[in-house]
C-alpha cells in the first residue's frame with residue numbers, strides 16, 4: 001500500500017464517526033493497541049519537543065525503508081502517533097519526504113485538537129520528515 | 139449575599155460557545171474574564187479622554203492623570219496601604235518581582251547572603267531569586283512542604299543572620315494552599331528579615347490587607363482580578379522603596395537630567411519608567427471597584443462554598459486524586475485521574491466546552507515534589523456556579539468511561 005492509500009484508509013475509517021467522542025474513542029483505541037516502545041528507545045534523543053506530554057519516535061532503516069516505532073505517556077497523543085506510524089512506517093525516505101500531509105486536515109485532527117496538541121502533532125510530523133531526510137543521505 | 143445571575147450578566151464572554159457548547163470557564167487561575175464595566179472603562183478612555191499622563195498642561199492630559207491617580211488610590215484603599223506612594227504600577231506579578239530582584243536585590247544582597255523561597259512558588263517568584271543569587275554569589279534556600287501541600291511550620295529554623303528575604307505566595311497556584319503568611323511575616327520580622335508576598339492567586343479571592351499582614355513587599359497581576367492584561371502592582375513599604383534605586387529609567391521617573399547627573403522623581407513615579415500603561419491601570423482601578431461593589435468578603439464566602447462543593451464532588455470519583463489537601467485552601471483544585479495523563483483529560487474536557495489548565499502550572503518544583511508530570515487544574519472565579527462544577531464532574535465521568543477506567 002502506498003502512503004496515499006494508507007491515508008485514504010484512515011480517512012475512510014474516521015468518516016463513519018459523526019460524533020467527536022467516537023472519533024476520540026477510536027484514537028484512544030489506536031493508542032492502546034500500539035505496542036509500547038522498548039524502554040531503551042525512550043531516550044532524550046528520541047523525545048519530541050513541543051508536546052505537553054512525552055512522545056518518543058524511534059526509527060530504524062531496514063532494506064531501504066524506514067521503520068517507525070513510537071510511544072507517549074498520554075493515550076491520545078499515542079493514538080495520533082499510532083496513525084503516523086501506520087502511514088509512514090515501511091516506506092522509503094523519498095516517499096516520506098514527498099508525502100502530502102493533507103490527510104491531517106481531512107481527519108479534522110488539526111482543527112479539533114487543542115493548539116498545544118496540534119503543535120505536538122506538527123512536531124511529530126516534522127520529526128518523521130527529519131528522519132526521512134537523514135536516511136535519504138545514507 | 140451575592141446575586142450570581144446579575145454577576146454572570148456582567149461577563150459577556152460567558153455567552154460564548156465553544157465547539158457549539160456553552161463555555162464552562164474553569165481556568166481563572168491563568169486569567170479571569172472581564173466584566174463589561176472594565177471593558178467599558180478601556181473604551182471610554184480611548185474614546186473620550188486619551189492623553190499621555192503626567193506631562194500635558196492641557197485638559198485631557200490633566201483628566202487622564204487625575205483618573206489614573208484616582209485608580210491608584212482605589213487600589214491603595216483596597217489593599218489598605220498607608221500611602222499611594224507605596225503602589226508602583228507594573229506590567230504584572232512577574233515584572234513586579236523582577237523589579238524587586240534587580241532594584242532591591244542588587245542594593246541589599248551581597249555574597250554569602252541567603253534568600254529563602256518556598257518549594258511551592260510559581261517560577262516567577264523563584265527564577266528571579268535564583269538568578270539574583272547567581273549574580274551575587276548568594277545562597278538560594280527553600281521552605282519545603284508536606285504531601286498535603288502545607289509549608290513546613292518550623293521554617294524559621296531556616297532563617298539565620300545571613301537571610302535577607304523570604305519569598306512566599308499567599309495562595310499556591312498549583313495546590314490552592316492558603317499559606318499562613320501573617321505568621322511567616324511575624325517570625326521573619328522577629329529575626330529582622332524582610333518578606334515578599336506573591337498575592338497573584340489571593341488578591342481576587344480573599345481579603346489582602348498589607349497593614350494587617352505587615353508585609354514588606356506584595357505583588358499581584360491585574361489580569362487575574364478581572365482587570366486588563368499588562369497591569370500589576372508592586373506594593374512596598376515606603377522606606378524600603380525610597381532606599382532602592384530605579385530599575386528601568388527614562389521618562390517621567392526622572393526629576394532633572396544633565397549630562398553629568400540625573401536625579402530621580404519621587405515615589406511612586408521613580409519606578410514607573412516611560413509612558414505607563416495608563417489605560418490599563420485606569421481599567422484595573424475599575425476592576426477593583428467592581429470587586430468592591432460585590433465585596434471581597436462576599437466573594438470569599440461564595441468561592442469557599444464553591445470550592446467545598448467541588449472537593450466533595452470530585453473526591454467521589456474513585457480514580458481521582460486531589461493534589462493539595464491543606465485545611466486552608468482557596469479557589470482551585472489540582473488533580474489527576476489514575477492511569478491517565480493530565481493532557482488527555484484536558485483535551486477531552488476541552489471538547490466538552492470545559493476550559494481547564496493542564497501541565498505544571500509554572501510550578502515545576504511542586505510537580506517534582508509529587509513526582510508527577512503535571513496536574514489538571516480547575517480554578518474558580520466569582521462568576522462560576524455549582525452547575526459549572528457539575529458539568530466538570532459529569533465530563534470527568536464520561537471521560538473515565540471513554541478511557542475504560
Ligand SMILES: Cc1ncc(COP(=O)(O)O)c(C=O)c1O
Pocket residue numbers: 167168230231232233260262263307309310311336338339359500
Ligand atoms: C502565584 C503566581 N505568581 C506569579 C504569577 C505570574 O503572573 P503574571 O504572569 O501575571 O506575571 C502567577 C500567574 O500565573 C501566579 O499564579
